[in-house]
Amino acid sequence: MKTKKYEEVIKNHEVKPNYVKNALVSFFFGGLICAGGQLLIEMYVHWFGFVRETASTLALVTVILIASVATGLGIYDEFGQIAKAGAFVPITGFANSLTSAALESKSEGVVLGIATNLFKLAGAVIVFAVVSAYVFGILRYLLIEFNVLS
């Protein structure tokens, strides 16, 4: 039986997420992760004498490592529940999506499990990143070619 007559009752009981609070919480935790990243860059520059460009790559690798280990220890999903998009948007969220998919597929073996499913969640991000890079690359080329940009 298909029925739409209950939709109103269900709607009356709908729990609306608190968007303002969630946005503020995400801003705080996302900012905290970025501040941590900045701190790492400064540390690599001042204590280890790396040039700034190498230091920022190293900082990225470090936060990815921390997020992956935290995922493996079962901490990151709990952190994500508190930090909302603040845990999801930085590169740590990307690392978590890879590690969690890998962990989950471990029971099906290395090739058909881990390798096949590693990009199950992150695949969409990569596809859109590559496609948009092409689109904007072509756009930039055309704008330069027609002297709109220099």
Added chain:
Amino acid sequence: MKAGSQSWKFNNNVYLLETATAVGPLESQGPLKNDFDIMYDEPYCGQKSWEQAESQLMRSAINKVIEKAKIKESEISVAFAGDLVNQIVPTHYTFRETNIPFFGVYGACSTSMESLMLSALMVDSDNAKIALAATSSHNSSAERQYRNPTEYGGPKPETAQYTVTGSGVALVSHKKTKIRIESATAGIIVDAAQNNPNDMGGAMAPAAAHTIKQHLTDLGLEPSYYDLILTGDLASCGSPIVVDILKQEGYDISEQHNDCGKLVFSPDQPVFAGGSGCGCCAVVTYGHIKKLLEQKKLKRVLVVATGALLNPLIVQQKETIPCIAHAVALCAVD
């Protein structure tokens, strides 16, 4: 005996012979911890994968029920069993190790009462001496199939529910015990045009309301006939909806209604709106409710197991979620 359009009355002495439950760690810390038979303190239950862990839950519950009822496996005439994983894999691998004639059933989270109802029908018609009904679900095997990897950090909304890790098994026979299976109502599929896999309670509530109303109509009963009308896993979001819908239809169940998803966990556990999964209704009914009926703290209970027949692929194809609810009435006898 058929009663009305969707119900059966069991006049031929159908009793709940014995039940057994096995649960995971979070359920073992919950408010019903004293009502479960077997409690695992880690989610793998000593196995290598989530699916095998779920098999282990069902296997240990079946062994326990055979032990508690003091029968032999060969005395069981037929088994109806199911779970939530594709092709009901954990169930099949559990029954691979038995010699019991087996029927796999799938009713999503309504499987517990679906299998109990079929067992009762088999015994009522004298086609089985002892029938076994088994149901299981595992939080992680369900999460990975229906949602995201278990360690994925994307936040869940408050309407989300936590799939119960547990298995409940019941034996049904003519032998007189303290709990009689009085009647049962098979549900029809109700689709209330919901499509949010993170709000199953809201989607399933209309199906539960339809089955409860049909049960009362078919058997000519008032809600007050029951001490408790227990829905399977509507949790805190779906529970008020079922009460409201039935109020609109002229039945007030607000006094009698409760929900397994609300009973199985306490509010301070990290379970969002409450428990879900076919193990939820199974372990609460076969653990907690069975105990209360035996102690005569409850006289008559209508258990309405609610199932969201969700498939993640089809929902992505912009379909809505069809739902079903099956009801079984249990009563305490002297």
